[in-house]
Amino acid sequence: MSQKTLEITEFLEKVVYLTPPHAPVLVSTISPFGNSNLAPFEQFMTCSDFPPRVCLAITPKSDTVRNIRDGSDFCIGIPTPALANQVFACGEPLPRQESEFDLSGLTPTRSKFITSPRIKECPINFECKLHWERDTGDHVLVVGTVLLVAVQEQYWDVDKVKRRLNLDMLYYATSGHFLTKGQVLQANKRELVDKYKSRN
Numbered sequence: 001m002s003q004k005t006l007e008i009t010e011f012l013e014k015v016v017y018l019t020p021p022h023a024p025v026l027v028s029t030i031s032p033f034g035n036s037n038l039a040p041f042e043q044f045m046t047c048s049d050f051p052p053r054v055c056l057a058i059t060p061k062s063d064t065v066r067n068i069r070d071g072s073d074f075c076i077g078i079p080t081p082a083l084a085n086q087v088f089a090c091g092e093p094l095p096r097q098e099s100e101f102d103l104s105g106l107t108p109t110r111s112k113f114i115t116s117p118r119i120k121e122c123p124i125n126f127e128c129k130l131h132w133e134r135d136t137g138d139h140v141l142v143v144g145t146v147l148l149v150a151v152q153e154q155y156w157d158v159d160k161v162k163r164r165l166n167l168d169m170l171y172y173a174t175s176g177h178f179l180t181k182g183q184v185l186q187a188n189k190r191e192l193v194d195k196y197k198s199r200n
């Protein structure tokens, strides 16, 4: 195989396809007219442990960003592989007055602290309040504070390794291609750390 390195300066918007796949979440919001909205976003991660905060990179053209600006809250559902079709389908652009809950058959249920509904079929839901949003280019970085986590008991293991590995993981490649949990590797850093410390 060729070891030639390409130095690319054009079409760099495709650079995203060289980053490892992310786990998409479903974000539910409510419009000012009371219409529920649901959309998948893969550009998602936690960005503070305490206070617990999450962030998402979302196109400002989306109903989700408009609803978050208007309503200041959103609910994040963590989908399972069984929901891959619904996750993909919720990416369909619908007029703001229509709901992807109707398109996907997923069920909105009442949240405790926010107006945006939880997604019943997602075993984990984060109720979030908008902390801030910033322009990053053609996306907006939305940071939310997690006020409450609604999690099915089977996923709430006290052991953090078990808690993470028990998740029914779903990753998004692109264009409707998803990946699920593969091999678990247990890394060992002892040899590298000891060698480094013996030198310094």
Ligand SMILES: Cc1cc2nc3c(=O)[nH]c(=O)nc-3n(C[C@H](O)[C@H](O)[C@H](O)COP(=O)(O)O)c2cc1C
Residues within 6 Å of the ligand: 024, 037, 038, 039, 040, 041, 042, 043, 044, 057, 058, 059, 061, 062, 063, 064, 065, 087, 088, 089, 090, 091, 092, 093, 094, 139, 172
């Ligand atoms: C699995 C999946 C992941 C997606 N991830 C993102 C993302 O991270 N950011 C983004 O702006 N759009 C993403 N999209 C596209 C949006 O979901 C799409 O623009 C959607 O129509 C937005 O819905 P809304 O207008 O109801 O908010 C993704 C689509 C799919 C199917």
